[in-house]
Each structure stands twice: as C-alpha cells, then as structure tokens.
Amino acid sequence: MQGLLDRIQEAVTFIRQSWQGHPKVGMILGTGLGGLTEQIEIQATIPYGEIPHFPISTAPSHAGRLVCGLLRGVPIVAMEGRFHYYEGYSLQQVTFPVRVMKALGADTLLVTNAAGGINPQLELADLVVIEDHINLMPDNPLRGVNDDRLGPRWPDLCEPYSRRLLGIARTSALELGIHVHKGVFVAVPGPNLETRAEYRMLKAYGADVVGMSTVPEVLVAIHSGMQVLGFSVVTDICLPDHLEPVEISKILANAAIGGQKLAKLIPRVIEQF
Ligand code: HPA
Secondary structure (H helix, E strand, C coil): CCCHHHHHHHHHHHHHHHCCCCCCEEEEECCCCHHHHHHCEEEEEEEHHHCCCCCCCCCCCCCCEEEEEEECCEEEEEEECCCCHHHCCCHHHHHHHHHHHHHHCCCEEEEEEEEEECCCCCCCCCEEEEEEEEECCCCCCCCCCCCCCCCCCCCCCCCCCCHHHHHHHHHHHHHHCCCEEEEEEEECCCCCCCCHHHHHHHHHHCCCEEECCCHHHHHHHHHCCCEEEEEEEEEEECCHHHCCCCCHHHHHHHHHHHHHHHHHHHHHHHCCC
16 A cells, blocks of 8 residues: 555645645534634635545534635634544544645644533533543554654653643633633543443543544644644533433534634634744
8 A cells, every 4th residue: 555655645736736825723623613614714625535545524514625725814724524433434544634734734733522521510512622631542543653754653742732822722712701621631432422430430530521533633743743722612411420311413502502612712812823
C-alpha cells in the first residue's frame, strides 16, 4: 500500500485544485455541531467522498464535507462531520483528515464533540473546554511504524490541550457571558452508551465528560506538532443513580443548543489566535 505521506499529499493536491488558501486552524465539528459553518465565508466545499483516501461519514447529523474559507478573516478548514471508530474505520482512517489539515498549513486543531456529562455539576447543553483526556479506546492511531517526517515516535502529552488557547477560550466566554466549564474528557469506543457501573468507574477515574471521538484526532494533532483546543457539549446526563434512557433526538437537540453557544464563542476565540 502507498505510504501515509503520499496519501496525504494526494489529498492535499486534490483540495488545492478547489482552494488555494493556507488555513491557520483546522476545525472538527462534532455530532449536531455543524451549524458553525454558517459563520464561515465559504470559499470551497468539498464532499469527503471526492477527496482521495478520505473515509465517508455514516453518522447521523454529520454532513460529510470539508468547508474551506474565512472565519472572522482567519483562513480555516472545517470538517463538517467526523469519522468514528464505531463506524468500523481504523483509527488511522479516522485521523487521516487531521494529517491533511496539517499538510495544508493548519498549526492549530479545534475539536468539538457531543458528550455525556459525568460530573454532577454539568447540565444539559453546557459547554466544557477540555483541559485533559483519558484514552479508553482499544487502539491508537500512532500504532505501527513511525514516519519521522510526520512526527516523533513517542509524542509527549504533558500538555495536549494548549493552556494558552484554553485561557483565551475561557476569557472569551466570560466576555460573551457564555458559561463554560473546564474538564477531563474520556474517550470510549462506542457505539453503545455506558452502563451505570461504567459511568461510576469513569467518574472515579476523574473524567468529567465522556464521548466516542476526539482523542484519536488529538493524538495525531499532537504527533504532527499542532496545538489543540477542544470543546464538549453536554448532550446527556450520566449520573449512575439517576440514569434515564437516552434518545438520539434529545442528544441532537441538546447538541444544537450547545452548538449555538459554540457558534458565538469560537469566532471570538479564533480571531485572537
Ligand atoms: N457516552 C458516550 N458517548 C456519548 C455520550 C455518552 O453518554 N453522550 C454523547 N456521546
């Protein structure tokens, strides 16, 4: 099979036919959070299916296209919809777009996701800026032979989420009157939600929010030398002793409310990068 670097280059060459910008930021918009693209001055929209080596998104409410353009004057490339491990992709496939964003020029990754709230202080549709993570996925996108041209064999994770960007996010939220929490995100493989016993365990581990994405993309971003800012929107409450069945429609409705807050906050944050 073709090497990863060659595949990245092919995808970049293809994207360059429609867009010649140099993104400062790569963004991944999670479940139900694609609305932010309305704020983008769009210069090119490319369906994933057309980009060489991109997987095709199967999750609901994921549009599955790359949106290129300006957000508050800052060149960005945004993934409207992401790939998940539970869809059956390898983590190398899930994270391929992050490699492409970096190769296009993005030195910052901004990730968003829909997540379950484990910390009892969290309420539906709350925003959490991610300060650290716990990886409970059964694989790692960096497993295998390392290409030193893409990043180091043993990437350091003492500050996977940039303290500086986290500070900008919290200050911006304060200025806009948007309440944000700070918390630890734990990644699980999915597709099932967790049992009561698992939520209890995740809380004991020190997690505040749980979701089925994000950590693989962050690992690859760190490997490739990008700085990272991440947000979770709380779409369901995961209190083991008061657990109710979740409905995807309610998750999407809460994601939409949180997404409106993110759509105000993220442009303000990005203009300060
Ligand atoms: N668990 C895992 N992933 C999720 C959840 C959850 O409760 N909510 C949204 N994504």
